Amino acid sequence: MKNWFTVLIALFFSFALYAQNETEIASSGFSILNWSVLIVFLLGTTLIGELVKNKDKGLDAFFKGGNKLPWWAVSLSLIATKTSVATFIAVPAFIFSMNGNLTYVQMTIGFALGNILFVFVLLKEYYEEGIFSPYEFIQNRLGVKISQLARTFFMIGATMSQGVRLLGTALVLSVITGQSTVVCIVIIALFAVIWSYIGGITTVVWTDAIQFVIFIFGALFAVFYAVGDIPGGFGEMMAIADKKAKLVLWDLSLDPHKTYTLWVGILGCTFFEFGSNAVDQVVTQRALCCKNLKEARKAVAFSVIGVVTTWLMAIVGIGLVAYYDINPLSDLVSESISSEPDRIFPYYVVNELPNGISGLIIAAMFAAGISTLDSALTALSQTSVMGIGTLVFPKLKTMEENKIVKISKRAIIVWGFILALLAFTFSFFQDGGLLALGFKVPGYAYGTLIGIAFLALIRKGKFVGVLIGAMITIIVIALMHREGISFFWWFPVGALVVMITALLHWSLTNKKELEQ
Template sequence: MNKKYIFLLFLFFTGFTHLAAQENNIATGNFSVLNWIILAVFLIGTTVFGELVKGKDKGLDGFFKGGNNLPWWAVSLALIATTTSVSTFIAVPAFVFSPDGDLTYLQMTFGFALGSILMIFVLLKEYYQEGIYSPYDFIQNRLGVKTSQLSRTFFMGGATLSQAVRLLGTALVLSVITGQSTIVCIFIITVFAVVWSYIGGITTVVWTAAVQFAIFIFGALFALFFAIGDIPGGLSEMLTIADTKAKLVLIDLSLDPHKTYTLWVGILGCTFFQFGANAVDQVVTQCALSCKSLKEARKAVGFSALGLIITWVMAIVGIALVAFYDINPLSQNVASSIATEPDRIFPYYVVNQLPDGVSGVIIAAMFAAGISTLTSALAALSQTSVMGVGGFIFPKLKTMPEQKVVNISKYTIVVWGAILGLLAYMFSFSQGGGLLALGFKVPGYVYGTLVGIAFLALMRKGSFPAILIGSLLAVAAIAWMHNEGISFFWWFPVGAIVVMATAILHEFVFKKKEI
């Protein structure tokens, strides 16, 4: 990556913005030339910054683990940006703003915090002691190559689907601003994500994500302050309007497994989900493994739980939007558009209500945060497919010079970028209950299974045939739950329990027969 490519990116972006100006939709009117300049400078500046901070180590350890030389606080901010991203920034307000929405989603944050704590004390120590690149290396050391390849396959399937949803979320933001088609927006986001990942591997990913997070949280707080200030009567009036619309419901003690957001789902289902995201999803784990030591990694994961504050802030922003548009009703055309794609409501508000220039900074922050999340995924998918699956299929990779393997990994990033872009475009036709639900459903078929396999590896229990059967049974059970409309957060603990129970029962029966 050099100045020539940065210049080409600048030409590409300015050409895109010129094309974007040719179309118009419900949200383009207030996105001025100043805002476009801010957005262009922001993206090009981040690209230059990524070039400046890339690691000096040119080997595999430098490209995929940052030479284990990244400060814990930067890793922590990168973890927050990776796990919250644009999905939280636009989907949480959209959920609260929707006709049946309220604050019950915030119950999920309890489980998110517990899942991070579980990661700190259960698997992180094992990962650092064995000096691995990914959790699938840990599984391979404990349970063998076949089980690790099965885990990698599950991860790549789940990661491509979930990251495609996040890519779609960022594309929706840009689509609201420019009026361009979703496919054009997906394309430009993918180009920048590929470039950022290609520059310097995990080092560039972590530092750019950390910088974007700082602006990301500023955007959330400013939007909250401005939204409340825009309501006559301020906070008091906002809460009064929200209460009349039943938007302030926070705790749901229902035992109905079909309800998506209840306290029990938050404490149990979300704990398994977050533990899976931290412990067996290479997108997140790769960042945690780039710290200088186990002690610093634990601090990084622990402090990343503070990122849940963003979820609460964005939920309150959703309440403010309810009050604001109750006082200032949307036009019929806009209301119809929002009803079709509810995730557009917060970007629409930012573009049309915030001051010129400020809206550009906030949109740029959302846009860059979404790309930062995608860069983490591209780095993780590249590592898994080249060093994991690729090394198994093509043994020559293990004896190649490290720099050559790094170059192959960079080319793989481009391929994965194209795959994620295509999937994001396909998801744009079936947003169902919104991005918030879709973002959790798509990895639901694999996260629970991966958590179960990781626990089996920790216990050194389970043969490959039993784990394979257990994984298939877990997928079948989750498919049945999906068909029955059972909350997707229950899929994660059920998947883990089915895999573990099958493997342990098989081992018990096998040993009993031997006796």
């Protein structure tokens, strides 16, 4: 472990000193004090991760924490995992943008309902079968082929969405230092890999819990200063926002092309959140680490409070609108923000907030970003090694658990490289902002996954029918994408297409078998 710290300290201090000598617009306000806060956060969290890691060896300890983790720590980890850096930088950026307003907050209704749906629909089934992942549940109910199809869709959807989240965190570091996006992606991916590598899910859960505390305080500080920087305070801030039509909250439109409406929040976003909890191993893995079903239900239900972070950052977005209405951006900065709107909040933090406080809020953004990324790495490792890996390399089934854990750790490194590469690729496709991109990229996969999960619940579905349904779903979603249908509708529509197709195939093949 000492070797890890020697490398990390040398790397980060070299990076900090080099960044201080750069001349760029956005990093001039990030002082040595701010760097100290950020470095203490990153290295301190790494040390804590080493101290709290599960000393037991074996797959159950590495991937489920031996089912010894307290529900409240799991709940905080769930919130941290789902509260990505998109919440911190993309929500304020959306409100600050030309046509932005508060309508995104309607999505928090679905975020809450999706958690409740998972608690009462699938969580009990998962615990009764003692599984490591939802794909084992699918395998037990529908067979190996369908479970492998589900794993494939998960890995595609997860790598795409996590690549976006890694990019979002890299943009924060890029604004601070003026360094290239590539360098920033590498730094963040490195810490995420190390935290996942140290002690598996136990380290991830405890570091996530710590990071939740950091980013919730960061959000509160951001709100305090965003309001405090406006002459006239909260009232003047709201008056300016109202003048700019930023306070629109409810949208009852039935137009499916509109991204954020009440109906999208209640239906589309509920399916999205249910899928995140029930069939996305990045999140589901947390819920399976509790001592029993009762503890798991408390963990998932309590995680609903995570929506508070979205509300807080929406207020920050309104504060940015008012502040830069009173203190207009320079032409040079304004042009930069227009090309990459997600840079606005990091720019404000670095250039307008007091030293130390800006370091704390930047650390909060890192906490949100890396907590999601390290969770993804453990989930992708488990799915690729224990799922697809056992089919490609049958020897894994009889190999000693300690050796499989070592292979899983190597897989974490490989997935870290893949996510870094994807993040770099996505840096060229930010026209709609990170908020939209983060929801769009998994849209092609998660609708299918949700449909398969429901089929497993009712124990109906054959591989051919599910495969045909998955292919039709991709075509349907591609058409919806082309027609500009809100991406949140992709999830329920995808699930319904898979289920209807698979059930029709099930009915027809069973009928033929009876006739023969």
